[in-house]
Amino acid sequence: MSQPVKRTYRAAKRAETATATRAAIRAAATGLFVESGYAATTMREIARRAGVGERTLYDAFPNKFELFRHTIGVATVGDEEPVAVLDRPEVVAAQTDTDASAAIARLIEYTAGLFERAGDLIMVGIEAGAADAAMRAGSEAAEADTYQTWLGLTRNLFRADALRPELDAEAAADIFFALASPHVFRLLRRQRGWSAARYREWLTEAVTAQLLRE
Numbered sequence: 001m002s003q004p005v006k007r008t009y010r011a012a013k014r015a016e017t018a019t020a021t022r023a024a025i026r027a028a029a030t031g032l033f034v035e036s037g038y039a040a041t042t043m044r045e046i047a048r049r050a051g052v053g054e055r056t057l058y059d060a061f062p063n064k065f066e067l068f069r070h071t072i073g074v075a076t077v078g079d080e081e082p083v084a085v086l087d088r089p090e091v092v093a094a095q096t097d098t099d100a101s102a103a104i105a106r107l108i109e110y111t112a113g114l115f116e117r118a119g120d121l122i123m124v125g126i127e128a129g130a131a132d133a134a135m136r137a138g139s140e141a142a143e144a145d146t147y148q149t150w151l152g153l154t155r156n157l158f159r160a161d162a163l164r165p166e167l168d169a170e171a172a173a174d175i176f177f178a179l180a181s182p183h184v185f186r187l188l189r190r191q192r193g194w195s196a197a198r199y200r201e202w203l204t205e206a207v208t209a210q211l212l213r214e
Contacts (some may be wrong), residue, residue, distance in 0.1 A: 012109055018060075022070075022080075024050045025057060029071045034120045038068060039126035045167035065134055072125060075118035076142075085114070086149055090093060095152050100212055104205050108180065112200040115185040122182040150176040157211065164213055172211050178204050 028050035029048070032041040043064055061067035073078055077088065094106035097196055115122075129136030154172035157163050163172050172193040178184075180203060186192045188202070 022060060024072045025052065025060065025076060029067055033068065033124045039131065069138065072118060072121045075121055075144060076114060078117060083208050091149060095107060095156060100157055100160060101208055102132060103153060104208055108200060108204045111180050112196065112203065115182060116196060120184045123186055144191045147173060147177050162212055164211065175210050177205055179203060
């Protein structure tokens with residue numbers, strides 16, 4: 001009678017251990033990718049920093065590219081759930097908010113949090129794309145998805161007649177895309193040392209001023 005309980009317990013412990021191992025690997029990979037760059041980072045170094053054997057690492061991730069994809073994917077959305085950014089509740093709420101200023105603020109709050117988790121890795125991917133076709137394709141696909149997020153919002157703002165009169169949805173999305181970029185995030189947060197709050201407030205004010213009617 002006790003066997004199903006024991007099996008369930010063991011399965012739960014294995015899953016818990018696997019989750020902890022992946023988290024340790026992601027933390028090690030993130031640190032090394034950001035410190036040394038994608039090309040210079042080796043799987044052996046990641047295994048050593050994570051405190052796992054190389055075989056364990058390769059069992060979880062067959063190569064460095066797959067490990068990078070997993071690491072940046074989890075950092076981007078904040079968890080391992082298979083839910084895309086566009087389908088996240090915070091983004092859906094921003095896309096459907098009828099208050100233009102509030103919609104922009106909601107989406108920027110989510111984006112600023114995303115950059116805190118994943119902005120450095122996003123820039124690693126962009127820079128690695130200069131010499132790695134797979135990394136370049138991954139960065140370009142992510143950029144295209146990001147643009148669609150902004151465009152979904154600006155189309156709603158355009159339909160609500162909330163945009164500045166000289167802007168259509170595409171032009172407004174272009175502005176959003178430029179201001180809320182990982183490049184600007186790195187410039188202000190990492191190079192200029194702005195606080196997370198100052199960056200978020202500036203970005204909200206800048207996008208609002210550039211997009212919305214006075």
